[in-house]
Amino acid sequence: MKLNNDLADKIGAVDRTVESRLHNGRAARVVTARRSYDTSIDDLWDALTNPERIPRWFLPITGDLQLGGRYQLEGNAGGEISRCEAPCFLSVTWEYGGDVSWVNVTLELDANGDASLLLEHIAHVPDEFWDQFGPGATGVGWDQALLGLDLYTSTGRAIEPAEAAAWAMSDEGKAFITQSSDAWRRASVASGTDPAAARAAADRTTSFYTGVEADTTSDPTEG
Numbered sequence: 001m002k003l004n005n006d007l008a009d010k011i012g013a014v015d016r017t018v019e020s021r022l023h024n025g026r027a028a029r030v031v032t033a034r035r036s037y038d039t040s041i042d043d044l045w046d047a048l049t050n051p052e053r054i055p056r057w058f059l060p061i062t063g064d065l066q067l068g069g070r071y072q073l074e075g076n077a078g079g080e081i082s083r084c085e086a087p088c089f090l091s092v093t094w095e096y097g098g099d100v101s102w103v104n105v106t107l108e109l110d111a112n113g114d115a116s117l118l119l120e121h122i123a124h125v126p127d128e129f130w131d132q133f134g135p136g137a138t139g140v141g142w143d144q145a146l147l148g149l150d151l152y153t154s155t156g157r158a159i160e161p162a163e164a165a166a167w168a169m170s171d172e173g174k175a176f177i178t179q180s181s182d183a184w185r186r187a188s189v190a191s192g193t194d195p196a197a198a199r200a201a202a203d204r205t206t207s208f209y210t211g212v213e214a215d216t217t218s219d220p221t222e223g
Contacts (some may be wrong), residue, residue: 010150
């Protein structure tokens with residue numbers, strides 16, 4: 001797995017937003033990522049929902065993959081498939097570590113005729129956790145998944161989970177994570193977060209994902 005110095009393009013391919021809204025009668029945090037893929041909507045839908053293809057870019061999956069069924073990603077989240085409207089909309093619960101959140105995926109054509117994916121992750125996040133890590137705690141993980149989907153759909157080559165994990169700890173992988181975390185910092189600031197608080201949260205998120213202490217010499221007021 002190699003991006004060949006294409007990090008900035010891969011990071012820039014994703015539009016990121018952060019917002020707060022009510023969900024099930026409670027205040028929730030919402031991170032949203034949108035990017036386009038050079039393939040058809042039908043092919044992208046199949047890559048997202050076909051249990052034989054999901055492990056080629058994400059993780060091995062088991063379960064009853066139909067409306068009302070439950071899924072389990074190996075070593076990660078499981079949940080229920082609550083809406084499935086092929087080939088345009090999928091909604092699942094995201095259950096991990098005793099917490100439940102919600103993931104919605106919408107597919108549509110973009111202005112260039114490519115398949116556009118909009119991923120929305122809604123969660124009831126304790127304020128202290130959000131203040132500590134910000135949207136990157138969730139967003140960085142999704143950036144890695146969307147990157148894997150891009151590499152798979154553009155080349156047809158499966159990416160083994162072990163290969164993806166090793167890449168994430170490589171110099172290139174850590175650079176991608178650092179830039180992803182900073183992109184979510186900018187989205188957080190755009191949503192109204194104090195720039196210094198957003199910078200501190202992004203630094204902690206970067207350190208968590210990479211195991212490397214973040215550079216704290218950057219200007220904390222940078223938007």
